[in-house]
Amino acid sequence: MQTLLRRIKQVPLRPYTRVYSVASTRSIPSRSKTLSVIDQLEQDGARILRTVQTRVEERDDLVASSLDDISSPEDITRAKRVKELEPLKMAWDEWQTNRQLLRETIPLLNDLDPTMRALASDEYTSLIASLSHSLSRTFPSLLVPPSPTIHMSALLELKSGVGGSEASLFLGDLLRVYLRYAQVMKWKAEIVEKNESDGGGVRDAIVEVKGVGAYDGLKWESGVHRVQRVPATESKGRVHTSTITAVVLPLAEEDAPEDELFSMDDVRVEVMRARGAGGQHVNKTESAVRLTHRPSGITVSMQDERSQHQNRRRAFQILRARLMDRKLTQDLANRRAERRDLVQTADRSAKIRTYNYVQERVTDHRLGLSLMNLTTVMEEDGLHEFIDAMQRNHDESVMEEIIQDS
């Protein structure tokens, strides 16, 4: 975690992220210094602590005003809120206890008895660690609301961009990276559609990734991925630059009510190609299907499956995912307009990452994060370092927003 953070270059440090560095201040300082360490800790975490305190006070007020007999809907809402705030209250109590213990420990650091000094020193170190953990991990994780999309599976669409057959080759490589990542995360990945190119690469592919957190994890991969390498097909050893585009869409439960997203009356279902007399006269497979959602103008064509029924099912699945994606983007925009949301949305035409084979380097342009781990990203589980860093970056933005609001 911290080593990674140190490797992050050009990341604008947010106020409370500075807390991370506190934990490494573990040498035994003089008495006056030790007091200032507590002050420093509280000063750095001032805003987060104020937020937590406000919430805990809110809870205490609710508890004080609630009756034993829960009857009205307001009582139920209140009880629910109290229950929600319970973990934060516990974390706050722990913080207070540790803070008090630390204050009591500090005088003992200069005790005459060397055994006592040694014990106090150990205790001092572990208390500082606990306090900074509360500030940097426990409080943020309790303040950041759980993701509303945590249960959503993902639909990952990969399309090759500039670079011709080399882009297709790289798309095939990246497809393997995602399939392996899904496996590591214990998600179920299934290739829905895959068009191979003549040179042995993959022109485009759609992968369905099922499992809790699949969308939340993979959504950071939306955008343009650039590769710089000497293609296998290049005889003169020149470095080529090619791109592929990834689009990650949210997949709601299959039996989720569709009417929230669209009405069947708004969807035109067309079959592709003429079929002459049809029926018994023809036994050629004609399974391609195209959907048009009139209000949004979204069209989905699906032809990879052998039956119309299957292609139809797939096409509706993709339509649902695209509409859900629009809804989430819209929700985010509304929230941003409402309360100056700092969370950035992914611009799908933006270049998000570069894979430089010559330098063995992978750079995430959104984070300004460069890791010399290309081989682990492409052949092992290096991808998670980027996804985790994106997730952390996101959580920090949300935290900041929450603190500003309170």
Next chain:
Amino acid sequence: MPRQHHVAQLFLALTKSIGRQSANQELNWMKRATHAGCLKEMLERRVEGEPLQYILGTQPFGPLDLLTRAPILIPRPETEHWAIRLAELLQPTIERPLSVLDLCTGSGCIPLLLCHLWARGSTRAYGVDISDHAVQLAKDNAARCGIPGVASPHHFSNVYTPYLANVLDATFGDSLPRSFDVITSNPPYILLNEYHQLPRSVKDYEDPRALLGDPPDIPGTDGLAFYHAIARLVARDGVLNEGDQTMVVLEVGDKQAAAVEAILKTEGRLNRTEIWLDPWGKERVVVGRRK
């Protein structure tokens, strides 16, 4: 690599016969169906004109994956479409079950889809075919779909029993095992003059008894012999139940819907009829109800 070269040649021949896009897709499906044999052999058979469905040995039908075996008629997308529509239209339950008779059942696709989609213990289906190969395939498909052929007292399940009989036989109606709520059929409906124009993959591989609307020993050139026979059958007392869900659902060939509608009204005593379109906009199904 002479073998590779040969595969490429075969693929080229396939693109010439069915078009580049279709050929690409079929190649993908052949590559995926590794159980069906080696790619070169599959391509050879396909270039000869054999239907892809016989080569791969299966065809998806709604949520089912059915076996296909020459020369039994391959399930068509038009049939899949209306069978799903019928399954959604009627929703039998264990308290309000339905009995189904599927005439010219072939692979068994229609009643098996109904048995699969309808609630457990709600459906008792029978299928009739003139070909013992078809009856065997229907039985194999039922086993593949987990639909038993006889009702078991131990667990509730939908049941489908295919048996050998000739729908055109004058005595066919005498041998029915019971009366029915729903009669379905995709009977042969192709005219003799059209039959000679059919693509090789249909004409040379699929059973003419599943295609020709006018069997050789029956007079007629309009391809409607089976519809007359079915109408006469449903007009008999005791064949159709009296009930608000009772209906006869028949697939028809291009431009035959109006004629079949008339036959059902006059000969079948089914006063209320409607026509369903297929996904390509053709009048594909005639539905008849008594009231």
